[in-house]
Amino acid sequence: MEFIRIENLxxxxxxxxxxxxxNARYVVEDLSLSINKGEFVAIxxxxxxxxxxxxxxxxxxxxxxxxxxxxxxxxxxxxDRAYDIRRRVGLVLQNPDNQLVASVVEEDVAFGPENLGIxxxxxxxxVDYALKAVDMYEHRLKAPYKLSGGQKQRVAIxxxxxxxxDCIVLDEPTAMLDPKGRDEVMQTIxxxxxxxxxxxxxxxxxxxxxxxxxxxxVIDNGRLLTSGTPDEVFSxxxxxxxxxxxxxxxxxxxxxxxxxxxxxxxxxLTDNDCVDMLREVLI
Amino acid sequence: xxxxSIKDLSFVYSQGTPFEHTAVDSVxxxxxxxxxxGIxxxxxxxxxxxxxxxxGLLKPSSGxxxxxxxxxxxxxxxxxxxxxxxxxxxxxxxxxxxxETVSKDIAFGPGNMGLSEDVIKERVLQAAKFxxxxxxxxxxxxxxxxxxxxxxxxxxxxxxxxxxxxxLDEPCAGLDPMGRDILLSQIYNYHKERxxxxxxxxxxxxxxxxxxxxxxxxxxxxxxxxxTTEKVFSRGDELSSMGLRxxxxxxxxxxxxxxxIPLNKGILTVDQAVMEITEYLxxxxxx
Numbered sequence: 214m215e216f217i218r219i220e221n222l223x224x225x226x227x228x229x230x231x232x233x234x235x236n237a238r239y240v241v242e243d244l245s246l247s248i249n250k251g252e253f254v255a256i257x258x259x260x261x262x263x264x265x266x267x268x269x270x271x272x273x274x275x276x277x278x279x280x281x282x283x284x285x286x287x288x289x290x291x292x293d294r295a296y297d298i299r300r301r302v303g304l305v306l307q308n309p310d311n312q313l314v315a316s317v318v319e320e321d322v323a324f325g326p327e328n329l330g331i332x333x334x335x336x337x338x339x340v341d342y343a344l345k346a347v348d349m350y351e352h353r354l355k356a357p358y359k360l361s362g363g364q365k366q367r368v369a370i371x372x373x374x375x376x377x378x379d380c381i382v383l384d385e386p387t388a389m390l391d392p393k394g395r396d397e398v399m400q401t402i403x404x405x406x407x408x409x410x411x412x413x414x415x416x417x418x419x420x421x422x423x424x425x426x427x428x429x430x431v432i433d434n435g436r437l438l439t440s441g442t443p444d445e446v447f448s449x450x451x452x453x454x455x456x457x458x459x460x461x462x463x464x465x466x467x468x469x470x471x472x473x474x475x476x477x478x479x480x481x482l483t484d485n486d487c488v489d490m491l492r493e494v495l496i
Numbered sequence: 497x498x499x500x501s502i503k504d505l506s507f508v509y510s511q512g513t514p515f516e517h518t519a520v521d522s523v524x525x526x527x528x529x530x531x532x533x534g535i536x537x538x539x540x541x542x543x544x545x546x547x548x549x550x551x552g553l554l555k556p557s558s559g560x561x562x563x564x565x566x567x568x569x570x571x572x573x574x575x576x577x578x579x580x581x582x583x584x585x586x587x588x589x590x591x592x593x594x595x596e597t598v599s600k601d602i603a604f605g606p607g608n609m610g611l612s613e614d615v616i617k618e619r620v621l622q623a624a625k626f627x628x629x630x631x632x633x634x635x636x637x638x639x640x641x642x643x644x645x646x647x648x649x650x651x652x653x654x655x656x657x658x659x660x661x662x663x664l665d666e667p668c669a670g671l672d673p674m675g676r677d678i679l680l681s682q683i684y685n686y687h688k689e690r691x692x693x694x695x696x697x698x699x700x701x702x703x704x705x706x707x708x709x710x711x712x713x714x715x716x717x718x719x720x721x722x723x724t725t726e727k728v729f730s731r732g733d734e735l736s737s738m739g740l741r742x743x744x745x746x747x748x749x750x751x752x753x754x755x756x757i758p759l760n761k762g763i764l765t766v767d768q769a770v771m772e773i774t775e776y777l778x779x780x781x782x783x
């Protein structure tokens with residue numbers, strides 16, 4: 214079932230009165246895509262490609278200059294329904310320090326549901342549920358500043374979960390984290406998708422992370438360059454490099470070996486697949 | 497004599513209060529002139545506190561830092577001179593741009609050093625060249641630049657002071673893959689051309705493996721390892737117990753070696769791996 218539908222989206226940050234269709238500098242240009250309920254997708258693109266603008270379109274923080282964005286069938290340009298969209302789609306940003314507001318972890322997670330006007334008893338249940346879902350329940354009484362980067366980011370995600378969204382959009386959630394923090398956040402996101410059925414849209418610069426998703430969209434200058442399963446997208450090594458992106462090191466290794474004449478049929482995406490494949494070739 | 501000699505260096509935040517926290521604990525090491533050193537460690541391991549002590553922004557709680565044979569705190573009133581010799585580029589340095597034009601911003605550091613106008617002008621041009629900022633950008637407002645250009649302008653401001661030691665805290669954070677590669681190679685070329693010592697704090701094991709001669713591994717405020725890049729990344733199990741890891745390519749090659757294929761250890765980059773595997777196949781007469 215379709216959850217997000219983008220139809221011929223154009224967006225410019227220029228002021229409306231100074232803009233004509235001819236002189237507008239579009240950050241997103243004629244973008245159309247659709248994401249199903251329960252999918253886990255990645256959006257890739259170089260700096261300035263329009264990825265973050267697209268993320269903000271998904272919970273009506275920004276609305277189209279022209280074209281349409283539908284979330285669960287709701288038109289995002291209908292201002293009266295912005296609230297309904299934000300209840301369905303939560304947004305997690307890059308820097309965890311900018312997203313935590315309270316001085317105790319569980320109070321921070323309660324902030325969202327409190328604003329939704331939920332009953333106190335129900336808030337308690339939701340906070341506990343959310344903290345367990347991101348595996349931070351035992352840290353519920355700690356001060357956020359005492360947590361590691363990965364833990365803080367998981368608390369930020371819990372704050373979203375407590376609002377019971379259908380979908381979470383994450384804009385480079387691991388950019389500021391150390392390797393362990395990155396793993397923790399990726400495991401959490403994967404679990405929320407697989408076990409809780411939450412639709413995940415993740416924007417990232419880390420190719421190894423997008424390998425774990427169902428589908429990858431590559432954005433270039435506000436347009437959709439290519440999309441498909443990670444296998445389909447990352448086998449286009451030259452195309453990715455041409456657009457300032459990369460492929461996982463394991464993929465690049467096999468791509469280069471193939472260019473040297475080594476017989477390799479399918480390009481692997483993960484360490485394990487790469488090792489299995491090369492073992493066959495080398496033994 | 498080493499360029500930088502660090503002995504029993506410790507730093508304690510909020511000493512004497514219930515919030516007392518030792519961020520750097522008895523770190524000792526020597527850094528030689530012209531080395532390119534990576535600093536890795538989990539969040540909160542003490543990396544940033546450590547580098548802020550190196551340029552005198554934080555005063556050690558105990559221990560000493562000797563630069564060129566002189567204790568940097570021997571004359572506390574002259575600590576400013578140390579900041580010219582040890583240049584520190586913070587995380588997200590583009591937030592610190594403030595001048596009217598890019599060239600004025602880059603000139604701010606050398607201006608404070610009391611250099612003549614001509615020398616400053618020369619330094620600005622050179623620094624801009626190292627980070628590949630086009631000449632026509634120099635007269636623009638820094639706020640009109642793109643994110644990547646801003647980042648490079650901020651780094652140029654520190655390079656323009658011509659520090660003996662250049663320290664960069666996560667210079668590539670938030671850049672796209674090609675942006676990372678370009679910035680990293682600019683820093684590397686600067687290091688090669690000028691022979692300056694560079695310290696690079698990074699969460700990207702791949703970046704560190706690519707450019708660093710030696711690596712410092714910080715763990716829970718202590719210096720856990722300090723060795724050549726190859727040796728540090730040959731200790732994968734220990735690194736993962738500290739929340740770190742080896743580059744993906746190194747772990748792929750290690751698994752192949754462990755399954756009995758006679759390849760050489762210590763592979764750090766994709767190109768080295770390609771070379772190693774093709775040479776093996778040629779030796780075997782299979783390529």
